[in-house]
Amino acid sequence: MTLALGAALAALPTVAHAQTLADRFSGAANSDDKAPMNVDADKVTYNDRDHTVVATGDVQIYYKKKTLEADRVTYYRDSGRVLAEGSVKLTDADGSVTHADRMELSGDFKRGFVDAARSDSGGEKDRTHMTATRTERLDEETTVFEKGAYTACESCADHPERAPVWRLRAQKIIHKNSEQTLYYENATFDLFGVPIAWLPYLSTPDPSVLNKSGFLAPRLSYKDTNGFGFGQPYFYTISPDMDVTVTPYYYTNQGFRGDFEFRHRLDNGFYTLNLIGVHEDNPDVYGVGSRVNRGMIVSQGAIWLNQNWKFGWDVVRATDKYFNNDYQVGNNTLNGNFFRENSSTAYITGQGDRGYLDLRGYSFQGLANSDLQPQLAAVWPILDYNKMISLDPANTWGIGGEIEIDVNFTRSSAGLASYQQIGSYQFDVQYGMYAVCRNPSTMTALYTKQNCLLRGIGGEYDSGTLQVSWKRKYIDPLGEVWTPFTFARANLNYLNANVNGAAVFSRTYADPATATGYTTITDPIANTYQTNFVSHNDQFGGYITPGAGLEWRYPLLSKTPIGEMVIEPIAQIIARPNGQPTTSMVNLDAQSLVFDDTNLFEWNKYSGYDRFETGVRANYGAQFTYDMHEYGYASALVGQSVQVAGINSYATPDAANIGLSSGLDKPVSDYVTRLTYAPSSNYSFITKARFDQADWALRRLDLSARANYGPLAFAVNYANYAAQPIIGYNERREGLGLSTRYNMLANYYVMGDITWDLGRHNYNGVQYLVGYNSTGQALFQNAPAAPLFAIATWGAGIGYQDECVKLGLSYRDSITDGYGYPPTYARNKAVVFNLELRTLGDIKAPLSLTPTVVQDGTRTNGASYYYNP
Incomplete structure (x- = not known):
């Protein structure tokens, strides 16, 4: 006899026996239930004396989307009970799985007992686990786990005997299926195997519940x-x-x-x-x-x-700006x-289709120390419309190309004008927080174009702009790319500046030289000073600017043994009329002018609609790209802009002096550059710089680098901006930031960051009037001294993260902006603890370690400050 023949003979009755067993199991189910039961087994044995049917060898029973698997299944015909033994696995209709060595069930699988059970539910990414010394399924509604434990964590593959990262243990866990709730009695919460909390009673949603x-x-x-x-x-x-x-x-x-x-x-x-x-x-x-x-x-x-x-x-x-x-x-x-x-x-x-419309409004509530709420504008409405239209040359007499329509309308209103001192910042004498304009030597208000900027209008300003442009790209037989373009831009605006209303700050000093023995210094911020900056009020203004230009590019491709290199010279010329004088022009939305690689070849380099380039301007440069495949990617750009003819709009400032000190405010602009190198996806370096056209002196530098080396991640950011006194930046601004994260072991990490304010020490010599001596001589006090490497903020943290838990502890130390007179710079120090448990929720505890400083005296002494609209 051979094994093959024996197996074949044994297989013949198996189908009939399995079908009989299925009939017997089906008969044990509800007689009204017509659902079929399918049974597969290697061998079936009938015992008429004991009234049992025994299936052995890879037993699988399928019934109403439930599956019972075991080495041996015994059906007791008299009681209708089912006993499964050996590697028992019961899969419910919802996908949850229960493992046990021994399981006793009713014939319909609705009730039963399970010894030493482990139940798994959910998919691969959201799996949860329940273990118990004994589990009793009372019915399809209620399951009781004796000495049970619940967790969403997987067991350690190398050390399965170890406790999971977290678990909830209880003397008894009751699962109510219809309520989708787990009830815990006499529960203990373990973290890394250590009991850290005890609860006499607890309930949580079962893992299948989202809300x-x-x-x-x-x-x-x-x-x-x-x-x-x-x-x-x-x-x-x-x-x-x-x-x-x-x-x-x-x-x-x-x-x-x-x-x-x-x-x-x-x-x-x-x-x-x-x-x-x-x-x-x-x-x-x-x-x-x-x-x-x-x-x-x-x-x-x-x-x-x-x-x-x-x-x-x-x-x-x-309710107030301090609440946050x-x-x-x-x-x-x-x-x-x-x-x-x-x-x-x-x-x-x-x-x-190639177009959009956006209608919106904004309202701002200032939260910083220096924010004076009446100066913050409400902007409503803002309407933006843009549409691109492709022209078919066959239907446009060969013109072809693309037309772009761009529309904007903005209404802005504020109760109080916003000013800023040219050169060194001047702050109110009462609190040292709010920007004012004054003659520093006499401490008297001085709001003129020579020493002050108008940043925001007190009143209402409406501005509408329509621009229509056309361009078409041509490629000649040499591969040169020619793009002629033309445009027309029209702007209509209306200014209704409020010449009434003021905020007044005052400070009184002991002054023996006066008859009263006191001297009061007053700092007003008044709307009436706006007339020194704008030439028209309560009337319409605007401009119409047509223009035309041509752009030329010649991309030259070269293949090398390690990749492809492209060198592309670019030249562009744009002709426009001179336009209207701008020295008294309102500018609210075009104050963020930064000349760099991103706008070198823009037709208009201003950031908004209130300003527009004038005259004839040429832009030229070259860019280089090198795709080195496995060796990474590199790119570079260098360029310059020249005012060829007409009025240079960047040299004719508006009420906020925008354009001056930008690198564009001279016939030949500064040089702008960009360099990028990424040897792989784990490393990158980018730097942008602007150099003076006369001597290549550095005017602006932005540098960032990022590296991921195995478990270590590191980033550097550095910025260095030259002083621009004419637009309110009297000293060089400079900062350096470092950040890092190190993934220790499999799931543990440490991280840290630090940012240095390398420009704060430039203000060490600023003086503040603090009183008078017995002869009436003014007394000044220097601003708080700062070191070269003044720490603006730093922080550190440690944490653990895996598929079921996120645990973190971090520390943060940051400097506040100045408050008081002379200003004081406090530090905010805080610790934050965060614990997030999958399926249970999260706990976050921010703990402040430093006393809270009242950073705005306006709420402590209203008599020294008033706003009269």
Whole structure:
């Protein structure tokens, strides 16, 4: 006898026996249930004496989308029970899997006992695990796990005996299927195998649930003015597409705070509403006169009206500009400290075939120390329309090419004009925060074009611009690319400047030389000074500027043994009329002028619509690219711009002096360069620079480098900008930033960063008037001295991250912008602990380590500051 023959003979009755076993199992199920049961096994044995049917050898039973697999399955005909033994695996209809050495079930798999079970559910990326010494399935509704443990972490492949990174252990875990909830009795939370928390009772959604009502992880915080803070969010599911989160907070120093968040997902979009409110027990810690009831509102939404049109909003507003900082809401990074604002917008946008329309409005609430709210403009509406139209030469008498239509209309209004001193910044004498213009020697107000800039209008300014342009690209037989173009630009604007209204700051000093014994210095910021900068008011202005030009490029390709090299000389000339004088022109949206490689070949290098180039200008340069395949990629550019004829608009400043000191304000511009090299995807280097055309002196430099070397990531950023006193930057600005991250072992990492302000020491000599001596002589005090390598911010952190947990501890130390008179520079120091557990939630605890400084005296002494619109 051979094994092959024996196997074949044994296989003949197997099908019949398996079918009989299936019939017997099906009979044990609900008689009303017509679902078939399929059974596969290597061998089936009937025992009429014991009334059992035994299937052995790779047993697989399929029933109602459930699968039972085992080495041996015994069916007890009298009781209808099923006993599975040896490598038992039960897969439920929802995909969850239970492993055990021994499992006892009812014939329909709805009830049963499992010894030493392990249950797995979810897919490969969201898998969870449940273990228990004994599991009892009471019915399809309830399963009880005795001495159970739940985790979303995978076991260590090399050391499966080790505890998972985290787990919830309990004396009893009850799973309610219809409620989709796990109930824990006498629970302990373990982290890295160490018990860190005990809870007598706990409930969590089961892993299959995305949204379920219940308590979320608590919120913890500390700040000296607020004390310790504890918040307990409660999440309530209104419907599958709508939910609410309510979070009552309690601060040991300030009492109760309430947070409310509502979210609604629509078929064609979403919207949210967040409300925060606090009734302070001790408002005086934030300064005498601080309000008691404070809070903020945040709302976002986006609704697709159809496939092309979308309506949306992003609104945030606080009761006062200090709320975000006082209650640690929003951005607390270095950039957030220096450039902070609550920005609100509402919009409707449409996107079509090579065109778009965007209509929106903005409102800003300043949060920085130097922000004076009446100076911040509300901008509504802003209308932008752009359309590209291709012309078929066959239908346009051979013209062809492409037409672009660009439209903009902007209305801006503010209660108070915004000024900035030319040269060294001057701040109000009361708080040393708000920009004023004065004669430093006499400490008297001086708002003229010679010593002051008008940054923003107090009043209303409307501006509409229409530009139509045409261009077509030609390639000659030599490969030269010729692009002729023509355009016409029309602007109509209306200025209604408010000549009334002022903010006044004052400071009184003891002065024995006066009859009263005191001297009061006053710093006004008045709208009436605007007349010194703008030539017209309450009337229309505008311009029409046609122009034409030609661009030439000649890309030269060369193949080398390691790649392809392209050298491309570029030349461009643009002719326009001189246009109107600009010295008294309002400029609100074109103040960000940086001459570099990105705008060298732009027809208009201004950043907005309020300014436009004039005269005849030529731009030329060359760019180089080298694709070295496995050796990386390199590119470079160098170029220059020349005012060939007519008036150089960059040398004729507006009310904000934009154009001066830009490198374009002379007949032959500075040189602009760019160099990029990336030897691989793990390394990159880019630098941009501007050099003086006369002596190649460095005027502007931006450098960044990034490297990933195995587990180590490193980045460097450096900036160096020459002084530009004529536009308000009296000293060189310079900064250096380093950041790194090192991935230790498999899941552990450390990281750190530091940013140096290398230009702060340039202000060490600035003096502030602090009083008078007995003879009436003014007394000055220097600004706080700063070292060459003044640290603006630095931080460090350590953490652990894998498929089920993110654990981090970080420290941050950042300098604040100045406050007081003379200004004081405090440091914000904070520790943030963050623990995120997949399927359970996250805990984030920001802890402030430094006393909170009242950074704005205007809320502590209203008599020294008033705003009269």
